[in-house]
Amino acid sequence: MASQEVKLLGFWVSPFSIRVEWALKLKGVDYEYIEEDIFNKSSRLLELNPVHKKVPVLVHDGKVMAESFILLEYIDETWKQDPLLLPQDPYERSKARFWARVAEEKLLEYSFTAMCTHGEKKEQALKSAVEAAEKIEEEMKRNNKKFLGGESIGYLDLAMGWIAYWLPVWEEVGSMQIVDPSQFPATTAWSKRFLDHPVIKQNLPPRDKMLVYFHERRKILGGLV
Amino acid sequence: MAEEVLLFGVWGSPFSRRVEMALKLKGIQYKYFEEDLTNKSPTLLKYNPIHKKIPVLVHNGKPIAESQVILEYIDETWKGYPIFPKDPYERANARFWAKFIDEKCLPGIFNACWGEEKQHENAVKEACELLKHLENEIGEKKYFGGEAIGFLDIVANFIGFWLGIFEEASGTKLLTREEFPKLSNWVGVFVSSSGIKENLPPARDKLIAYFRSQFGTGSTDATK
Numbered sequence: 001m002a003s004q005e006v007k008l009l010g011f012w013v014s015p016f017s018i019r020v021e022w023a024l025k026l027k028g029v030d031y032e033y034i035e036e037d038i039f040n041k042s043s044r045l046l047e048l049n050p051v052h053k054k055v056p057v058l059v060h061d062g063k064v065m066a067e068s069f070i071l072l073e074y075i076d077e078t079w080k081q082d083p084l085l086l087p088q089d090p091y092e093r094s095k096a097r098f099w100a101r102v103a104e105e106k107l108l109e110y111s112f113t114a115m116c117t118h119g120e121k122k123e124q125a126l127k128s129a130v131e132a133a134e135k136i137e138e139e140m141k142r143n144n145k146k147f148l149g150g151e152s153i154g155y156l157d158l159a160m161g162w163i164a165y166w167l168p169v170w171e172e173v174g175s176m177q178i179v180d181p182s183q184f185p186a187t188t189a190w191s192k193r194f195l196d197h198p199v200i201k202q203n204l205p206p207r208d209k210m211l212v213y214f215h216e217r218r219k220i221l222g223g224l225v
Numbered sequence: 226m227a228e229e230v231l232l233f234g235v236w237g238s239p240f241s242r243r244v245e246m247a248l249k250l251k252g253i254q255y256k257y258f259e260e261d262l263t264n265k266s267p268t269l270l271k272y273n274p275i276h277k278k279i280p281v282l283v284h285n286g287k288p289i290a291e292s293q294v295i296l297e298y299i300d301e302t303w304k305g306y307p308i309f310p311k312d313p314y315e316r317a318n319a320r321f322w323a324k325f326i327d328e329k330c331l332p333g334i335f336n337a338c339w340g341e342e343k344q345h346e347n348a349v350k351e352a353c354e355l356l357k358h359l360e361n362e363i364g365e366k367k368y369f370g371g372e373a374i375g376f377l378d379i380v381a382n383f384i385g386f387w388l389g390i391f392e393e394a395s396g397t398k399l400l401t402r403e404e405f406p407k408l409s410n411w412v413g414v415f416v417s418s419s420g421i422k423e424n425l426p427p428a429r430d431k432l433i434a435y436f437r438s439q440f441g442t443g444s445t446d447a448t449k
Binding site: 078 | 275284287289290291294295297298301302313314316317318320321324325358
């Protein structure tokens with residue numbers, strides 16, 4: 001096969017770029033990782049993603065792509081070896097895509113907002129986050145396999161992986177609780193299995209640095225969110 | 226076993242029209258249910274309990290929600306007319322711009338038409354910057370999908386038809402031929418294409434009146 005040059009532009013603490021790294025590592029795809037300082041964006045990043053100016057950006061044999069969920073699908077379609085990230089059945093695929101959006105547009109948005117705000121705004125965001133978490137918990141309960149992707153990690157596990165590791169950090173930083181283990185047993189059990197996976201375990205940002213980082217973000221965004 | 230395809234939609238919604246366009250391009254028979262969004266049917270709430278929104282496609286009893294997710298399902302389930310490109314990079318590109326349209330263009334255009342008056346000039350400038358990206362993306366192509374209508378054209382139905390409705394309802398003109406010659410061309414080709422023109426909402430005046438009643442008559446000092 002011709003040279004497969006794969007580059008990934010990411011940021012050390014971004015759940016969006018890390019989920020793409022997880023996918024590449026699970027598939028055993030070699031890539032060059034380029035750390036971007038998102039607070040001092042390089043001309044390279046601005047050139048490669050002029051529309052959003054964000055990470056992650058994947059460059060494969062010169063082809064430039066962005067948006068993490070889209071990158072997960074691209075990786076699955078291009079490197080067809082195990083693990084297959086998306087289910088084979090179209091209806092199961094539609095469910096995976098649907099739930100990935102729910103987790104991203106509801107749980108992630110509201111959790112992050114709740115972390116950064118206080119008072120009435122925080123209470124509202126927290127309530128919405130818990131509602132979203134409850135819906136996801138029901139889905140987790142319905143799934144009686146090791147992972148949402150079945151016996152191996154799949155697209156939806158990667159899409160929701162931030163819940164297992166970033167959310168507890170945000171809860172600590174925001175002095176709040178969204179996924180109480182006693183109220184969310186299925187999500188909690190899935191989170192533990194996900195983090196126990198050797199590829200995931202070895203590709204997580206250091207927790208102590210994350211706490212410092214998000215405390216700082218909370219301070220800065222606190223007035224603006 | 227007889228195949229049953231149901232679609233819950235709203236006549237004036239670009240999102241439910243997207244699904245109809247895809248079903249018609251594929252030649253799929255379906256039963257359509259018009260929803261009253263002020264009085265949602267128990268069936269809709271049963272099939273989409275999470276978001277309680279249209280469109281919802283129900284295929285042999287299995288519900289699928291979110292228009293872009295539905296389009297992917299339709300293309301994967303029924304062969305015939307190809308909605309998505311085959312090449313993974315082209316698919317990623319189409320998905321990228323589809324996401325851009327729904328997450329950036331729609332709110333940006335809405336803001337320019339019906340946002341706060343004192344922000345109007347800025348909102349118009351921002352909406353035009355967003356449209357510029359689409360102007361560059363269509364380039365010299367007949368359709369976003371190339372020679373034939375594809376996923377991105379269907380998602381861009383909002384730009385193809387509803388943008389004009391928004392402009393008329395609010396009095397804010399965004400898509401001018403001078404600034405957006407290529408995108409304007411695409412709009413013309415899109416709305417007159419077979420498979421699309423029969424699936425645009427009828428009663429343009431009724432649609433304009435509807436948006437005016439929902440969102441007001443728009444910022445009055447529109448300069449564009």
